[in-house]
Amino acid sequence: MFTARNFLSRAAGSALRKPVVNVPRVTAFQPLKIQQKYYSSGGTKDYTVREALNEALAEELERDEKVFIMGEEVAQYNGAYKVTKGLLDRFGEKRVIDSPITEHGFAGLGVGAALAGLNPVVEFMTWNFAMQAIDQIINSGAKTHYMSGGIQPCSITFRGPNGFAAGVAAQHSQDYSAWYGSIPGLKVVTPWSAEDAKGLLKAAIRDPNPVVVLENELLYGQAFPMSEEAQKSDFVLPIGKAKIERVGKDVTLVALSRCVGQALTAAETLKKKYGVEAEVINLRSVKPLDVETIMKSVKKTNHLIAIESGFPSFGVSSEILALSMEYMFDFLDAPAQRITGAEVPTPYAIGLEQLSFPDEDIMVKKTAQLLRL
Amino acid sequence: MVLLNSIRASSRRLLVPGPRLPTTAGYFSSTALARENVPVKQPSRSDSVLFPGAVNSKFTNELKFQKPHDLPAIPTYRLIDAHGVVVDNSREPDVSQELALKMYKDMVTTSIMDLLMYESQRQGRISFYMVSAGEEGIAVGSAAALAPDDVIFSQYREQGVMMYRGFTLDEFMNQLFANKFDYGKGRNMPIHFMSERLHMHPISSPLATQIPHSVGAAYALKLDRSSRIVVCFFGEGAASEGDFHAALNIAATRSCPVVFICRNNGFAISTPTLEQYKGDGIASRGVGYGIDTVRVDGNDIMAVREVTMRARDIALKEQKPVLIEAMSYRVSHHSTSDDSFAYRAKVEVEDWKHRDNPITRMRKWLEAKSWWTGEQDQELRTQVRKDILKAFVRAEKEKKPALENLFLDIYKTPSRDLEEQMAELRRIIEEYPDEYDLGAFDRGKEGL
Ligand SMILES: Cc1ncc(C[n+]2csc(CCOP(=O)(O)OP(=O)(O)O)c2C)c(N)n1
Numbered sequence: 001m002f003t004a005r006n007f008l009s010r011a012a013g014s015a016l017r018k019p020v021v022n023v024p025r026v027t028a029f030q031p032l033k034i035q036q037k038y039y040s041s042g043g044t045k046d047y048t049v050r051e052a053l054n055e056a057l058a059e060e061l062e063r064d065e066k067v068f069i070m071g072e073e074v075a076q077y078n079g080a081y082k083v084t085k086g087l088l089d090r091f092g093e094k095r096v097i098d099s100p101i102t103e104h105g106f107a108g109l110g111v112g113a114a115l116a117g118l119n120p121v122v123e124f125m126t127w128n129f130a131m132q133a134i135d136q137i138i139n140s141g142a143k144t145h146y147m148s149g150g151i152q153p154c155s156i157t158f159r160g161p162n163g164f165a166a167g168v169a170a171q172h173s174q175d176y177s178a179w180y181g182s183i184p185g186l187k188v189v190t191p192w193s194a195e196d197a198k199g200l201l202k203a204a205i206r207d208p209n210p211v212v213v214l215e216n217e218l219l220y221g222q223a224f225p226m227s228e229e230a231q232k233s234d235f236v237l238p239i240g241k242a243k244i245e246r247v248g249k250d251v252t253l254v255a256l257s258r259c260v261g262q263a264l265t266a267a268e269t270l271k272k273k274y275g276v277e278a279e280v281i282n283l284r285s286v287k288p289l290d291v292e293t294i295m296k297s298v299k300k301t302n303h304l305i306a307i308e309s310g311f312p313s314f315g316v317s318s319e320i321l322a323l324s325m326e327y328m329f330d331f332l333d334a335p336a337q338r339i340t341g342a343e344v345p346t347p348y349a350i351g352l353e354q355l356s357f358p359d360e361d362i363m364v365k366k367t368a369q370l371l372r373l
Numbered sequence: 374m375v376l377l378n379s380i381r382a383s384s385r386r387l388l389v390p391g392p393r394l395p396t397t398a399g400y401f402s403s404t405a406l407a408r409e410n411v412p413v414k415q416p417s418r419s420d421s422v423l424f425p426g427a428v429n430s431k432f433t434n435e436l437k438f439q440k441p442h443d444l445p446a447i448p449t450y451r452l453i454d455a456h457g458v459v460v461d462n463s464r465e466p467d468v469s470q471e472l473a474l475k476m477y478k479d480m481v482t483t484s485i486m487d488l489l490m491y492e493s494q495r496q497g498r499i500s501f502y503m504v505s506a507g508e509e510g511i512a513v514g515s516a517a518a519l520a521p522d523d524v525i526f527s528q529y530r531e532q533g534v535m536m537y538r539g540f541t542l543d544e545f546m547n548q549l550f551a552n553k554f555d556y557g558k559g560r561n562m563p564i565h566f567m568s569e570r571l572h573m574h575p576i577s578s579p580l581a582t583q584i585p586h587s588v589g590a591a592y593a594l595k596l597d598r599s600s601r602i603v604v605c606f607f608g609e610g611a612a613s614e615g616d617f618h619a620a621l622n623i624a625a626t627r628s629c630p631v632v633f634i635c636r637n638n639g640f641a642i643s644t645p646t647l648e649q650y651k652g653d654g655i656a657s658r659g660v661g662y663g664i665d666t667v668r669v670d671g672n673d674i675m676a677v678r679e680v681t682m683r684a685r686d687i688a689l690k691e692q693k694p695v696l697i698e699a700m701s702y703r704v705s706h707h708s709t710s711d712d713s714f715a716y717r718a719k720v721e722v723e724d725w726k727h728r729d730n731p732i733t734r735m736r737k738w739l740e741a742k743s744w745w746t747g748e749q750d751q752e753l754r755t756q757v758r759k760d761i762l763k764a765f766v767r768a769e770k771e772k773k774p775a776l777e778n779l780f781l782d783i784y785k786t787p788s789r790d791l792e793e794q795m796a797e798l799r800r801i802i803e804e805y806p807d808e809y810d811l812g813a814f815d816r817g818k819e820g821l
Contacts, residue, residue, distance in 0.1 A: 077643040077716060080642075100613035101581075102613040104614070128578075129580075132614060132615065167500050167562070169565070169578070171579055
């Protein structure tokens, strides 16, 4: 049950009274400890999302000398979140470049370099700061190929952590999937697992179009099994294809980024509690959006819930629900539903912050409601 | 595929090929473009260019590029050297003992507060903090030059300005703990201070956004024919953002009474100034924008004060912007999320700390004037520590903001659905009183 105890408290609280040396909270720009890799069965290895991204970058820098990385603190400091760790040492300062603090400047430089035939990877410390550069991303990055009559492709990758983090308040906590997802000319991917992260980032870098890679800070330190195939340097995932993470027959849960993991946990609870088999689709790509995979699933389950951590209005879920009206109406046994972030600038208070975004509980509850369990 | 077909069907109208007709109205129309054209005439024998925008340029036969490094660097103004000695005996700082001691005490209080708050973050009692160690002189010195109702925009490392203006220790602590007295109602990260009473705008997280805002506020004062000015603080790193350049240019062209104060502390997180820019600091840019500019030794609080007083005068009397670049090394880590020894040597920092520091510099000067003694210093430090810890404990114990704040301020007046949600929450709490422990919140159930 919703409890108001402590939900406005970010700073105090008994748990925080004891002196600790390192606060477990991940505030912005705090390097997370990179987890140790360990080996498991069948050649599968555990990778954190951070390691997967790092490997993708290293492999692409290795593979194609037109690739370079630029951003604030990406070189010397190894990236604000250590995603570019070791790359400066390995590839040198012509390929891994620290920028002055001007998102508009380095995103613009990136677009210009891409128009001149290079394949830049532009890192934003967080997507919140990419607001400074949005004209370059949208009006130049996304549109120059079209406006130039097709003679100037813009093979650029924009990447960085998206969405809310932990305790960094409204101006640092926003999900931009819908913003970039609405722009013709851009491709937009939203990795969840380590395999997603590696395969999609590599696909983004190789893609001849501008691709926005929306990572998630809260996932950077999370470990996932990485198949033997995915560990190889030629592993790429197709942009525009969703992945069925869990097969089910009773309801389709479509989610992206961090919400995928939560939806999977919710699906397990639904099974235990109600014997319901939820199918969980990991969108992987917001643009292009894989309507077919969703449609096939809904044909089978006849129930649809879209889950995201963006604001409710005009969001990714709104889009999925609109598509469900256009293409899936006849298969649906009940109106499709959405679970989204709250319509509020992200609060700083820890309890409110938690309440502002979908969690496993609400996913279970909403699904049970939809299925009238 | 299906999707594509539907899009084609719905947008067939838009696919009509062929050129567009000329636009006849609005932004692109000929009327909008037809500006009044006053020709600037070039007299035939003139020895200089007469051209709008570059009216004093002499003609030359010598082809020569201006090399930035051939120009002498803009000098750094100071009154008192690192040993606390007045550099030019004829120019003793013009300050009363009372004011000098207030400035000194505010610097010391700021530095002790920083230290204690940094520690408290390490203990997990507050979530985040940024200290201003080494830069107290810039903050307190400039604040001491301003009128109490001048308007301030700051970046995040200007605690000293607030301290001087009379932001109380309780007010600092209330913000850090996001309790019911926090003016931001618990919606900001720590150090995002604000004070309506002291005319200090809330700190904004995205860098440099406050710089154009400050120009707007100055423009408002100008229209008001006010006797106040605006002061805007920012770091040399933030000055790389487009907002800095846009702000300086528009402040100059609109002649806004604003004093820009750049704290050049050598670093932007891990990025040293050498990689941040290539020119002569931030000051040289002011000149480029046609703005009166000065560079000052930030460790010399008296020099900072004097320079800011003059800048204020110019901004007010001549109704135009002024740029001050104040130099002080950032001896602290960037924030509690940073360990700066990963990118700079500890000895380098220790060196700076010992060699020169605004607080020790001023203390030496005060002691030489017999305005201050070592014992008094000890007493002050002990007392300040006590006061801060008391305020800290008080703020930590305070209640959290009232529940209604969940719904307020997203809009000036809550929208209808917000009001409905508020009513719904009230109903639920009343119906299930045992489920909710509202003791921690201001006015409990009544706070909704
Ligand atoms: C638009 C934007 N980009 C990046 C950041 C992350 N960031 C926060 S502080 C900082 C360094 C600022 O350095 P500087 O302006 O020199 O001030 P200092 O911290 O040295 O006082 C950076 C890069 C931000 N807050 N906003």
